[in-house]
Amino acid sequence: MREKWSPEFSDAFVSSKAQLGNGVEIGPGAVVHDNVRLGDRVRVGPHCILGQAGPGTPDGTVIGEEATIRSHAVIYAGCSFGRGLETGHHVVIRDGTRAGENLRVGNFSDIEGQCAIGDYCRFHGYVHVGRGSTIGNFVWLYSLSIGTNDPLPPSEVHDPVTIEDGAVVCVGAILMPGTHLGTGAFVCAGARAEGAVPAGAVIDGPDGRIVNHVKRLVHLGGGLRHPWMNHFRRGFPEEAFGRLEALRDEILASKLDLDVRDGE
Amino acid sequence: MREKWSPEFSDAFVSSKAQLGNGVEIGPGAVVHDNVRLGDRVRVGPHCILGQAGPGTPDGTVIGEEATIRSHAVIYAGCSFGRGLETGHHVVIRDGTRAGENLRVGNFSDIEGQCAIGDYCRFHGYVHVGRGSTIGNFVWLYSLSIGTNDPLPPSEVHDPVTIEDGAVVCVGAILMPGTHLGTGAFVCAGARAEGAVPAGAVIDGPDGRIVNHVKRLVHLGGGLRHPWMNHFRRGFPEEAFGRLEALRDEILASKLDLDVRDGE
Amino acid sequence: MREKWSPEFSDAFVSSKAQLGNGVEIGPGAVVHDNVRLGDRVRVGPHCILGQAGPGTPDGTVIGEEATIRSHAVIYAGCSFGRGLETGHHVVIRDGTRAGENLRVGNFSDIEGQCAIGDYCRFHGYVHVGRGSTIGNFVWLYSLSIGTNDPLPPSEVHDPVTIEDGAVVCVGAILMPGTHLGTGAFVCAGARAEGAVPAGAVIDGPDGRIVNHVKRLVHLGGGLRHPWMNHFRRGFPEEAFGRLEALRDEILASKLDLDVRDGE
Numbered sequence: 154m155r156e157k158w159s160p161e162f163s164d165a166f167v168s169s170k171a172q173l174g175n176g177v178e179i180g181p182g183a184v185v186h187d188n189v190r191l192g193d194r195v196r197v198g199p200h201c202i203l204g205q206a207g208p209g210t211p212d213g214t215v216i217g218e219e220a221t222i223r224s225h226a227v228i229y230a231g232c233s234f235g236r237g238l239e240t241g242h243h244v245v246i247r248d249g250t251r252a253g254e255n256l257r258v259g260n261f262s263d264i265e266g267q268c269a270i271g272d273y274c275r276f277h278g279y280v281h282v283g284r285g286s287t288i289g290n291f292v293w294l295y296s297l298s299i300g301t302n303d304p305l306p307p308s309e310v311h312d313p314v315t316i317e318d319g320a321v322v323c324v325g326a327i328l329m330p331g332t333h334l335g336t337g338a339f340v341c342a343g344a345r346a347e348g349a350v351p352a353g354a355v356i357d358g359p360d361g362r363i364v365n366h367v368k369r370l371v372h373l374g375g376g377l378r379h380p381w382m383n384h385f386r387r388g389f390p391e392e393a394f395g396r397l398e399a400l401r402d403e404i405l406a407s408k409l410d411l412d413v414r415d416g417e
Numbered sequence: 418m419r420e421k422w423s424p425e426f427s428d429a430f431v432s433s434k435a436q437l438g439n440g441v442e443i444g445p446g447a448v449v450h451d452n453v454r455l456g457d458r459v460r461v462g463p464h465c466i467l468g469q470a471g472p473g474t475p476d477g478t479v480i481g482e483e484a485t486i487r488s489h490a491v492i493y494a495g496c497s498f499g500r501g502l503e504t505g506h507h508v509v510i511r512d513g514t515r516a517g518e519n520l521r522v523g524n525f526s527d528i529e530g531q532c533a534i535g536d537y538c539r540f541h542g543y544v545h546v547g548r549g550s551t552i553g554n555f556v557w558l559y560s561l562s563i564g565t566n567d568p569l570p571p572s573e574v575h576d577p578v579t580i581e582d583g584a585v586v587c588v589g590a591i592l593m594p595g596t597h598l599g600t601g602a603f604v605c606a607g608a609r610a611e612g613a614v615p616a617g618a619v620i621d622g623p624d625g626r627i628v629n630h631v632k633r634l635v636h637l638g639g640g641l642r643h644p645w646m647n648h649f650r651r652g653f654p655e656e657a658f659g660r661l662e663a664l665r666d667e668i669l670a671s672k673l674d675l676d677v678r679d680g681e
Numbered sequence: 682m683r684e685k686w687s688p689e690f691s692d693a694f695v696s697s698k699a700q701l702g703n704g705v706e707i708g709p710g711a712v713v714h715d716n717v718r719l720g721d722r723v724r725v726g727p728h729c730i731l732g733q734a735g736p737g738t739p740d741g742t743v744i745g746e747e748a749t750i751r752s753h754a755v756i757y758a759g760c761s762f763g764r765g766l767e768t769g770h771h772v773v774i775r776d777g778t779r780a781g782e783n784l785r786v787g788n789f790s791d792i793e794g795q796c797a798i799g800d801y802c803r804f805h806g807y808v809h810v811g812r813g814s815t816i817g818n819f820v821w822l823y824s825l826s827i828g829t830n831d832p833l834p835p836s837e838v839h840d841p842v843t844i845e846d847g848a849v850v851c852v853g854a855i856l857m858p859g860t861h862l863g864t865g866a867f868v869c870a871g872a873r874a875e876g877a878v879p880a881g882a883v884i885d886g887p888d889g890r891i892v893n894h895v896k897r898l899v900h901l902g903g904g905l906r907h908p909w910m911n912h913f914r915r916g917f918p919e920e921a922f923g924r925l926e927a928l929r930d931e932i933l934a935s936k937l938d939l940d941v942r943d944g945e
Contacts, residue, residue: 181430182710182727225753261507263788263807301870308900321570488755561807561825641833649837
């Protein structure tokens with residue numbers, strides 16, 4: 154805490170060594186350490202902490218332009234985010250996490266560090282992403298879902314999860330250590346997934362059984378049918394549409410051996 | 418952040434346009450925006466944010482008298498609360514939520530906006546109430562329970578839950594999109610409820626089966642028997658007792674066809 | 682809020698009556714009330730609140746030396762912690778909790794008060810410990826695990842959980858009211874434990890069945906075998922090793938009647 158606070162932000166604690174782009178706004182009580190670089194028009198809410206020191210993480214943190222970081226969020230040193238980051242309130246993102254464009258992280262979520270996250274991911278509230286997870290593009294993690302990483306807790310074995318593009322993890326679901334969710338896989342609310350989940354598979358229940366292919370997930374009222382890119386584009390910019398279509402085609406082309414269902 | 422902070426609260430950031438009742442207390446670091454009206458004797462803890470701007474929510478936020486809002490809570494613009502609101506620490510309540518008297522919301526809970534909440538509700542910690550939920554009077558939501566609202570995530574379909582008076586949702590339970598909990602219904606710990614749940618029904622397990630009528634829920638040691646108004650009144654004011662008794666009678670009068678249990 | 686803030690900490694709100702040891706650091710915006718005693722080299726992060734008043738808790742709070750309390754944590758009056766406490770961000774610890782040495786509590790955890798906690802316990806994120814719980818030494822509570830205390834919610838019956846030394850509760854597990862986890866017991870991810878769980882038992886599923894003895898929990902890749910003290914000591918000081926070994930021997934000596942498994 155030997156940093157010098159910049160007099161320009163009299164209500165906040167902004168290091169005079171932090172690098173701020175044009176049009177940056179910083180709310181009352183926010184702390185911005187000297188290893189932080191904020192792109193143009195980044196908005197930092199009250200009582201946030203950016204560039205928090207972690208053990209052995211001397212690197213800086215870079216937050217791309219047009220970000221909105223809501224109040225009471227804590228982002229460690231050694232992270233980087235592409236443009237358009239948006240966080241809820243009370244978020245924690247630990248050291249060494251690298252995310253692509255337009256990540257959205259909901260209130261109270263905790264990304265435990267050293268994670269690699271692609272573009273356009275959406276995490277809702279209380280999402281707990283274990284240290285070292287690998288997450289692709291267009292991934293949805295719903296509230297209170299968990300990605301674990303220790304197969305024999307507590308141990309020194311580190312086996313984080315991998316989530317491929319377009320996968321969806323519903324509320325309260327648990328990804329056991331080492332889970333690998335294939336492209337466009339779908340884990341139902343409260344289910345517990347384990348091992349390699351094929352592309353396009355729907356997983357349900359405490360045993361994480363494959364119960365369907367996502368293309369058979371329909372909403373009768375609305376006449377909607379998954380993969381979700383069929384009917385949902387809200388919040389994605391036009392330049393992402395081509396990637397969404399290619400992803401949908403890849404998921405539709407995936408095949409599952411669902412014969413196991415007959416044996417039940 | 419063009420607001421002028423009132424010099425009266427030198428440790429906090431209180432807009433000079435905010436309307437404060439008599440005996441209001443505001444802790445250090447709290448931010449009160451200009452669209453906020455606080456009733457008499459409202460107490461705001463340190464580092465809270467009241468009247469947070471949301472997308473397209475120009476309305477003010479009104480907090481009735483005798484409220485206690487604990488530290489680090491965030492309440493958006495466009496909300497209203499009857500007298501006696503009590504929140505835990507680190508709570509988030511988003512725009513457009515309207516609650517009756519004496520709502521209590523525990524630490525880390527997240528009410529996602531546009532919710533209608535009746536009188537005397539009690540939410541414990543980490544309760545996640547999806548946008549647009551409708552919640553009656555005397556409803557209990559225990560820790561880590563979730564009310565969802567998207568039947569085919571992600572989609573544009575919005576099907577939030579409805580919870581009738583006196584219902585109880587235990588820890589870690591999930592209310593699937595569109596769940597309608599009848600009067601006095603009871604969802605067991607970790608269960609997953611779906612669809613229309615009749616008044617007085619007890620729901621358990623991942624399939625949300627009806628396993629009992631609440632009047633058969635007993636605690637042998639204490640000789641207690643539900644509905645809970647039979648034996649629990651702590652924290653409710655005398656003027657609520659008549660409503661509690663009428664509610665108990667309504668729940669007792671509800672009938673369930675439990676024959677399905679014989680077929681299992 | 683009639684306290685006088687000490688001029689020594691110009692960025693924080695430290696009561697002039699608080700007792701601070703040598704080398705104490707206090708971050709911007711932190712509030713330290715006058716009933717607080719901090720040992721040598723305690724570090725308090727930004728926007729923390731220490732000594733928060735609760736109902737009827739006039740006692741002080743004592744935090745032993747070498748503690749690290751991360752940002753936005755709230756610790757009530759009437760608590761005590763042995764040396765080496767370490768908390769994550771956004772933690773809440775309510776009144777009357779007494780913990781031994783080197784407790785570690787992860788981000789967003791909530792210890793609901795009047796709890797007795799032994800030495801060297803590790804709680805991860807969003808851990809919810811109900812009021813009045815009794816927790817031994819070397820206990821692991823993983824993220825989103827819950828210890829409940831009301832057997833017929835809502836009621837006035839108070840039946841908190843007891844967790845013996847060396848027990849492990851995995852992510853998302855629920856301990857029902859009155860659960861007594863024996864020494865070294867292991868509750869699997871998402872399981873729901875109830876009643877008396879024998880020493881060394883592994884519990885799984887929504888019905889909390891005993892599925893194994895912990896000494897049969899192995900990780901094939903790493904060649905590891907529980908009890909966890911066999912292969913894990915990271916973060917414990919040398920003076921704890923003797924206790925860990927004695928605990929391992931006690932767990933290994935425990936016997937389970939697993940015949941019930943044959944009947945499945």
